[in-house]
Amino acid sequence: MIGCPLPHVEDDRVLLGHGAGGRLSAELLDTLVLPALTPGSTTATGPLEDAAVLPGDDGLVLTTDGFVVSPLFFPGGDIGALAVHGTVNDLAMRGAQPLALTVALVVEEGLRLSELGAVLASLGAAARDAGVPVVAGDTKVVNRGQADKLFITTTGVGRRVAGLSPSAAHARPGDAVLLSGPIGAHGTAVLSVRENLGFVSDVVSDTRPLHRLVRELAPLGADVHALRDPTRGGLAASLNEIARDSRVQVEIDERVLPVPAPVAAACDLLGLDPLHVANEGCLVAFVGRDSAARALRLMRSLPEGAHAVRIGEVTEGPPGRVVLRTLVGARRIVDLPLGEQLPRIC
Amino acid sequence: MIGCPLPHVEDDRVLLGHGAGGRLSAELLDTLVLPALTPGSTTATGPLEDAAVLPGDDGLVLTTDGFVVSPLFFPGGDIGALAVHGTVNDLAMRGAQPLALTVALVVEEGLRLSELGAVLASLGAAARDAGVPVVAGDTKVVNRGQADKLFITTTGVGRRVAGLSPSAAHARPGDAVLLSGPIGAHGTAVLSVRENLGFVSDVVSDTRPLHRLVRELAPLGADVHALRDPTRGGLAASLNEIARDSRVQVEIDERVLPVPAPVAAACDLLGLDPLHVANEGCLVAFVGRDSAARALRLMRSLPEGAHAVRIGEVTEGPPGRVVLRTLVGARRIVDLPLGEQLPRIC
Numbered sequence: 001m002i003g004c005p006l007p008h009v010e011d012d013r014v015l016l017g018h019g020a021g022g023r024l025s026a027e028l029l030d031t032l033v034l035p036a037l038t039p040g041s042t043t044a045t046g047p048l049e050d051a052a053v054l055p056g057d058d059g060l061v062l063t064t065d066g067f068v069v070s071p072l073f074f075p076g077g078d079i080g081a082l083a084v085h086g087t088v089n090d091l092a093m094r095g096a097q098p099l100a101l102t103v104a105l106v107v108e109e110g111l112r113l114s115e116l117g118a119v120l121a122s123l124g125a126a127a128r129d130a131g132v133p134v135v136a137g138d139t140k141v142v143n144r145g146q147a148d149k150l151f152i153t154t155t156g157v158g159r160r161v162a163g164l165s166p167s168a169a170h171a172r173p174g175d176a177v178l179l180s181g182p183i184g185a186h187g188t189a190v191l192s193v194r195e196n197l198g199f200v201s202d203v204v205s206d207t208r209p210l211h212r213l214v215r216e217l218a219p220l221g222a223d224v225h226a227l228r229d230p231t232r233g234g235l236a237a238s239l240n241e242i243a244r245d246s247r248v249q250v251e252i253d254e255r256v257l258p259v260p261a262p263v264a265a266a267c268d269l270l271g272l273d274p275l276h277v278a279n280e281g282c283l284v285a286f287v288g289r290d291s292a293a294r295a296l297r298l299m300r301s302l303p304e305g306a307h308a309v310r311i312g313e314v315t316e317g318p319p320g321r322v323v324l325r326t327l328v329g330a331r332r333i334v335d336l337p338l339g340e341q342l343p344r345i346c
Numbered sequence: 347m348i349g350c351p352l353p354h355v356e357d358d359r360v361l362l363g364h365g366a367g368g369r370l371s372a373e374l375l376d377t378l379v380l381p382a383l384t385p386g387s388t389t390a391t392g393p394l395e396d397a398a399v400l401p402g403d404d405g406l407v408l409t410t411d412g413f414v415v416s417p418l419f420f421p422g423g424d425i426g427a428l429a430v431h432g433t434v435n436d437l438a439m440r441g442a443q444p445l446a447l448t449v450a451l452v453v454e455e456g457l458r459l460s461e462l463g464a465v466l467a468s469l470g471a472a473a474r475d476a477g478v479p480v481v482a483g484d485t486k487v488v489n490r491g492q493a494d495k496l497f498i499t500t501t502g503v504g505r506r507v508a509g510l511s512p513s514a515a516h517a518r519p520g521d522a523v524l525l526s527g528p529i530g531a532h533g534t535a536v537l538s539v540r541e542n543l544g545f546v547s548d549v550v551s552d553t554r555p556l557h558r559l560v561r562e563l564a565p566l567g568a569d570v571h572a573l574r575d576p577t578r579g580g581l582a583a584s585l586n587e588i589a590r591d592s593r594v595q596v597e598i599d600e601r602v603l604p605v606p607a608p609v610a611a612a613c614d615l616l617g618l619d620p621l622h623v624a625n626e627g628c629l630v631a632f633v634g635r636d637s638a639a640r641a642l643r644l645m646r647s648l649p650e651g652a653h654a655v656r657i658g659e660v661t662e663g664p665p666g667r668v669v670l671r672t673l674v675g676a677r678r679i680v681d682l683p684l685g686e687q688l689p690r691i692c
Contacts (some may be wrong), residue, residue, distance in 0.1 A: 014457045019487030028485065032459065036466035037449070037473070037480045052481035054446055054503060060406075064448035064501055066486040100400055102410035103383070104499040106452070111360045113378065120382035127383070134383045135398035138499075139374065140412040141365030142690060146494035151486075153450040155410055155501035157400060344488060 021232025021278075022337035049168055050090040050228065051158070060099075063090040064155040070344040072119060072149060075189045076204030077280070079152055080123030082346060085207050085280055086231065087156040088130050092211040093227045093283065095166050096158030098132035103154055105139045108147040119150065130209040132156070161214070163221035166285075170225040171246035176292035177312040178285045180213060180305045181206065183235050184263035187277035187345050192266065203262045206281030213283065213305050216298045224295070226286040229279065231346055233337055236275040238284050239322045240336045246286075249317030252334070253325045256311055275324075276337045278345045286314065367578025367624075368683035395514055396436035396574065397504065406445075409436040410501040416690040418465060418495060421535045422550030423626075425498055426469030428692060431553050431626055432577065433502040434476050438557040439573045439629065441510030444478035448501045451485045454493040465496065476555040478502070507560070509567035512631075516571040517592035521660040522638035524631040526559060526651045527552065529581050530609035533623035533691050538612065549608045552627030559629065559651050562644045570641070572632040575625065577692055579683055582621040584630055585668045586682045592632075595663030598680070599671045602657055621670075622683045624691045632660065 017024040051063035067083040077085075088098045103123065107116065127134050189205040191197070210229060217224050226246065230238040243250045259267075259274045267274045281304065287295045292310060299305030317323070322334040363370040397409035413429045423431075434444045449469065453462065473480050535551040537543070556575060563570050572592065576584040589596045605613075605620045613620045627650065633641045638656060645651030663669070668680040 012459050014453050014455055014459060014462060014487055016455050016487050016489065019453065019485050025485065032463050033466060033483065033485070036463065036470040037483070039470070052446070052448075055479060055481070056445060056505075060503075062446055062448055062501075062503060063482050064450045064499070065484045066450040066452050066499065068452060068486045068488050068492075070492075099402060100398070100408055102398075102408060102501055104410045104412040104501075106412050106414060106497050106499075107360050107365065109360055109362050113358050113360060116360060117378050117382065120379060124382040124385070133401060135401065136409050137379065137383070138411045139365050139371065139379070140414045140497075140690075141360055141362050142414050142494060142497075143362065145491065146414075146416075146690075147497070148488060148492035151452050151488075151493070151497065153410070153412065153452075153484075153499035153501075155408075155448050155450075155499075157408060157503065159402075344486075344492075 016343045017338065021237050024338060050093040051096065059160050061091055061094045061096045061158050061160060063087060064153060065090060067152045067346060068344050069190060069346050070148060071193055072115065074193050074205055077207040078119055078122050079150060080119040081126040082207050082280060083152040083154040084123055084126035084130060085209050086346060087154040088132065088209045088211050089229045091156045091158035092214040093229055094160065095164030095214060096160045097211050097215060098130060098156050098158045100135045100157045101127060101132050101154055102136040103134055103152060104137065106147050106151040107139060107141045108149050109141055109144045111149050116150065130211065161218045164218055164224055166224050166227040168226055168228065168242045168245040171242050171248050171286040171314055172225060173248060173314050173316060174289045175225055175286040175314040176289055176310055177250060177252060178287060178292065178295055178308060179282060179311045180299055180308045181282040182258040182260050182307060183279050183282060184259055184267060184274035184277040186280040187342050188263050188266045190345050191342055203266060206279055208281035208304055210283050210304060213299060213302055216302055217295060220287060220291050220295055223288040223291040224285060227283055229283045231278050231280060234276040234278055235284065236334045237336055239334065242286060243322050244320045247319035248314045249319065249321045249323065250312060251315045251323045251325060252312030254327050256309055258307060258309055275334060278342065280346065362689045363684060367583050370684060396439040397442065405506050407437055407440045407442045407504050407506060409433055410499060411436060412497060412499045413692060414497050414690050415536060415692050416494060417539055418461065420539050420551055423553040424465055424468050425496060426465040427472040428553050428626060429498040429500040430469055430472035430476060431555050432692060433500040434478065434555045434557050435575045437502045437504030438560040439575055440506065441512050441560060442504030442506045443557050443561060444476060445503045445505055446481045447473060447478050448482040449480055450483065450499040452493050452497040453485060453487045454495050455487055455490045457495050462496065476557065507564045510564055510570055512570050512573040514572055514574065514588045514591040517588050517594050517632040517660055518571060519594060519660050519662060520635045521571055521632040522635055522656050523596060523598060523658040524633060524638065524641055524654060525628060525657045526645050526654045527628040528604040528606050528653060529625050529628060530605055530613060530620040530623040532626040533688050534609050534612045536691050537688055549612060552625055554627035554650055556629050556650060559645060559648055562648055563641060566633060566637050566641055569634040569637040570631060573629055575629045577624050577626060580622040580624055581630065582680050583682055585680065588632060589668050590666045593665035594660045595665065595667045595669065596658060597661045597669045597671060598658030600673050602655055604653060604655060621680060624688065626692065
């Protein structure tokens with residue numbers, strides 16, 4: 001998947017792109033992280049999922065995520081709510097409902113207590129809204145200039161919904177590819193405030209929990225093959241990961257891809273591809289062809305899935321490839337983004 | 347416990363001491379964190395433990411900890427091993443053996459990949475040594491100057507050893523207070539390299555996993571009332587927390603307190619109280635009086651408990667108070683340290 005060796009490793013330094021969810025992230029994981037933590041294993045030994053099944057109890061799943069978004073508050077959300085939603089959603093992508101969260105803070109000395117309080121209030125409200133308790137936490141403070149205000153790591157434990165066992169490795173030829181809502185809002189919203197782009201002031205982050213949407217799909221059972229929320233690296237990264245881990249080709253149709261007009265305009269101006277922009281409130285679902293219509297009906301029955309659409313299917317073709325049928329009928333490869341388009345977006 | 351209002355809150359800024367495990371940490375937790383995350387509850391509603399029991403399954407416990415130690419490598423350890431030991435030990439203090447860990451990294455752009463690789467190798471080795479798999483992870487990269495090299499948050503899930511249910515609230519009058527090994531080494535070792543104190547070069551961190559020591563105590567069952575590893579805030583903080591949560595008075599004896607000579611010398615020079623210095627490889631155990639001798643024998647059967655000693659007992663007196671009988675026979679109150687003596691020590 002990664003192709004020819006990237007030049008960046010020879011620099012022997014961590015780059016922003018190593019944290020961006022694209023090819024550099026995958027390379028760091030393959031060459032440094034996995035060999036250290038699980039010697040003898042690589043991505044070749046199994047799919048990389050959003051959450052791991054707990055050893056000895058395959059009903060429980062576990063996930064962790066660090067949040068470093070800047071600024072702390074952005075249109076439609078803040079780092080506190082995002083830290084809850086991101087972790088709840090990673091659990092949900094394994095078919096699980098959240099049981100408990102932990103929260104670890106790294107705070108820069110000098111942060112206003114009122115600002116920290118506002119973030120924590122939002123985090124607490126988001127957790128209550130998602131129906132999950134925060135059961136443990138930790139706070140570290142570092143000197144001024146040794147962190148940027150506040151980083152939050154949330155970890156979640158969830159219980160899988162009976163009958164659901166989606167995996168990035170379970171997509172199959174013939175599957176319908178469904179998207180629960182429009183793409184590109186989160187990344188564009190964060191960038192708009194960071195770069196003071198007044199003209200995109202009508203774009204707000206889509207940050208929201210998706211576990212109820214997943215629970216709604218429970219009646220489809222094993223026909224729900226793969227679920228992923230397209231955060232860092234955007235829809236392009238999620239589709240590429242599923243195509244790689246399931247060894248299938250994925251084709252999507254640009255004509256039905258829901259990109260809100262203000263998002264499209266902002267991306268156009270900034271030279272961003274909406275397929276690469278992070279989302280925090282939609283999911284992509286690979287379901288058996290015969291269940292597609294029912295899955296769409298179920299998703300549309302909830303506000304967070306009201307705009308669910310079918311965007312493509314799994315087709316015959318080289319495994320690991322994602323193809324976009326463009327507006328003019330051409331076909332182009334959708335690559336994993338190389339590195340960082342939008343640093344500190346989540 | 348906290349006494350009169352501290353002036354620092356009016357400054358409306360986070361201080362280094364808010365992360366130090368002392369009175370400022372307790373105040374931040376009580377006034378800001380807990381009200382936001384669990385409205386209506388305060389510390390008064392229950393003890394603060396090192397790890398939380400998972401809702402719906404009281405055999406499983408969950409804990410999280412951020413590690414920001416500087417420098418990344420210090421005598422006797424590094425941030426990677428420390429991140430494993432700290433979390434394994436927090437599980438162990440609830441009587442649990444580790445089942446799974448997650449690891450979330452926040453990396454500063456520009457960190458040498460070789461340095462990151464060395465930390466991860468050490469983390470992986472420590473996890474294997476402790477017999478616990480790393481099942482999920484996350485990596486975020488922030489721009490140069492927005493973090494100091496590397497922060498690691500580890501979260502652990504553990505299963506309680508049958509019969510063990512220690513809690514900071516379970517200490518009782520008459521209990522013996524046991525300490526598994528000497529105190530003060532970790533904080534002194536980190537400080538020695540950070541401050542280039544060559545004369546303490548023979549002090550190495552005690553960082554090590556303690557879950558086997560706790561498992562060894564299983565035959566004592568419910569006679570193991572409280573366990574705590576005295577990390578941030580040192581032994582003073584751990585004893586104060588147990589005295590507060592169990593509403594008992596704790597008395598310890600300076601004559602038997604194991605402070606290695608080089609640690610004592612360094613603390614003397616630096617104006618530190620060894621009781622306030624962080625440890626990463628010893629635990630304090632409150633056990634029923636009649637089980638004390640057996641507990642010591644069991645602890646001493648393992649290398650990590652070879653130097654276990656009885657340092658005191660729970661006595662009649664004002665609840666929440668910790669008293670030290672000094673070398674000259676006087677008695678002094680051991681307070682929770684106010685704030686930060688040693689920033690970024692873990």
